[in-house]
Amino acid sequence: MTNQIQQTITQRGKQYGSFDDVALMSQQLKEVLHNTNTQLSAVQQEAVEMICVKLARICAGVDPNYADNWRDIAGYAVLGGKLEN
Numbered sequence: 001m002t003n004q005i006q007q008t009i010t011q012r013g014k015q016y017g018s019f020d021d022v023a024l025m026s027q028q029l030k031e032v033l034h035n036t037n038t039q040l041s042a043v044q045q046e047a048v049e050m051i052c053v054k055l056a057r058i059c060a061g062v063d064p065n066y067a068d069n070w071r072d073i074a075g076y077a078v079l080g081g082k083l084e085n
């Protein structure tokens with residue numbers, strides 16, 4: 001692995017917490033969503049799954065006030081709900 005990739009992984013870990021922790025939380029949230037009878041379009045499904053990733057990053061990370069995560073959730077909600085107008 002190149003030094004630059006390792007630096008990126010280290011930097012992200014300092015902001016978002018352990019990738020293993022984020023992955024576990026994100027997958028648990030997604031499992032709940034996948035076990036529903038909700039009929040989501042591909043766009044809605046992707047938006048919901050990305051929101052799960054962002055929620056996991058907020059919960060596993062070192063700074064729950066990191067604004068980018070919250071803005072990303074808002075953005076995915078707009079995209080999933082086609083609320084841009």
